[in-house]
Amino acid sequence: MNKFYETNMIRNVSISGAPSSGKTTLAEAMLYNSGQIQTIGSVDKGTSIMDYDEEEILKKITIHTSLAHFEWKGNKINILDTPGIPDLVCEMKSSMQVTETNIFVISGIDGINIDSEKNWHIADDLKLSRIVFINKIDDENVKIDEIIESIYNKFKKKAIPIYYPVGVGSKFNGLVDIIKMKTIYNDNKISDIDPNLLDKIKNYRDKLLDAIVETDDNLMEKYLNGEELTEEEITKALKKEILNNKIVLVSFGSALKNSGVNNLLDIIVNYMPSPANFPEIEGKYNDKKIVKKQSSNDTFSGFIFKTRIDPYAGRISYCRIYSGKIKVGDEILNVNKNVKEKIQHIYTMIGKNFKDLDTAYAGDIIVFTKIDSFDTFDTLSDAN
Structure with missing residues (x-):
């Protein structure tokens, strides 16, 4: 762990x-x-x-x-x-x-x-x-x-x-x-x-x-x-x-x-x-104001700030976690696409080298691979 x-x-x-x-x-x-x-x-x-x-x-x-x-x-x-x-x-x-x-x-x-x-x-x-x-x-x-x-x-x-x-x-x-x-x-x-x-x-x-x-x-x-x-x-x-x-x-x-x-x-x-x-971050969903706490105790939310295509790893999506936590096996929602994805792997990186994580928490920066629905500037949330 x-x-x-x-x-x-x-x-x-x-x-x-x-x-x-x-x-x-x-x-x-x-x-x-x-x-x-x-x-x-x-x-x-x-x-x-x-x-x-x-x-x-x-x-x-x-x-x-x-x-x-x-x-x-x-x-x-x-x-x-x-x-x-x-x-x-x-x-x-x-x-x-x-x-x-x-x-x-x-x-x-x-x-x-x-x-x-x-x-x-x-x-x-x-x-x-x-x-x-x-x-x-x-x-x-x-x-x-x-x-x-x-x-x-x-x-x-x-x-x-x-x-x-x-x-x-x-x-x-x-x-x-x-x-x-x-x-x-x-x-x-x-x-x-x-x-x-x-x-x-x-x-x-x-x-x-x-x-x-x-x-x-x-x-x-x-x-x-x-x-x-x-x-x-x-x-x-x-x-x-x-x-x-x-x-x-x-x-x-x-x-x-x-x-x-x-x-x-x-x-x-x-x-x-x-x-x-910065204890709270604001957003909107269906024109409704959403306030999330930058704490691992809130529900998950994240933001894809960079996407890169690698000849070996495929699609690499860089994500900042703003609230909650995420673990391997969780299902999350791509809010922009209204598509749910089950997370098979979570990584951190050192340059081009991947390091597996089982869980990641609010405030951290992580990487997903081979999830085709994730694009730069997409917002992620828990599946519910």
Whole structure:
């Protein structure tokens, strides 16, 4: 029997970014660090577990959204690695809509370009919480503060680092935790902040605190009285502002060198929303309003957000479960077609590899195969 995760222990995360920003390499590093894969695949060498289609390998770009999952500190994280090229914006948007969090990957070399802007506005339209991961920090030409400033100038969002790099290029050797006010080096050694960096870190910490106390009178009073906010108070306030799309957290690293990736994973589980943060979802059936609870205790409902034809597996239907649970042998209704289907298999995926599930629960992302009535944008429900 597969492991059960409560809805609040699931994180659904889409990864977007301009071509060559390094988002697929980042996905590979996340899977490797979690223990889900044994080696980090390479886009350039054609060994990526996420970009496995022949055309993707040939062109060295993501063409199809790939699904993978892993566990991090007791939470299940589903990741959807989406295409970055403008011609595939519909593929990207249909996948992003079933996630609560978007990791927006920016190349530290290229900064924000027109493709990045399009991706950002899609996430805005979908009201997704966001993490900006500034990648390729190991390049000598990265201009950290300019990129952070450009996020606000272009998107009018409070982009606040929660980690800040110690050095860039060949001198990049760790990150400062702006909440804990400690430096975490690449060899996992923890120490006090370099005095030469301290004023800049304090400035960013002040910006973070200013942002989170604005909407909380009790915190504001404590802050203005010069009292130190506890880590618990900061975390709680940050999560609220992230959920309301008032703050975008920024972190840094090098996906290729697998630096800063664990810090990013910690941000996902510590600060980003789960499906449980959106307790109800509304729909219509025969012009009647339907409200479902994003809980395994409600009846089953799901949404097919992607369909793909595989030469071996046949028709693959990617489904986000919004309520209830589904198990092998259940009969469910395709609401759009008014067709009932008996479920013979349920899978999760890691790239192109299928993993059998006997039961899946609210908040999760799963895959069905060889069900011809399922099309993209179909709604599923329990048979009754």
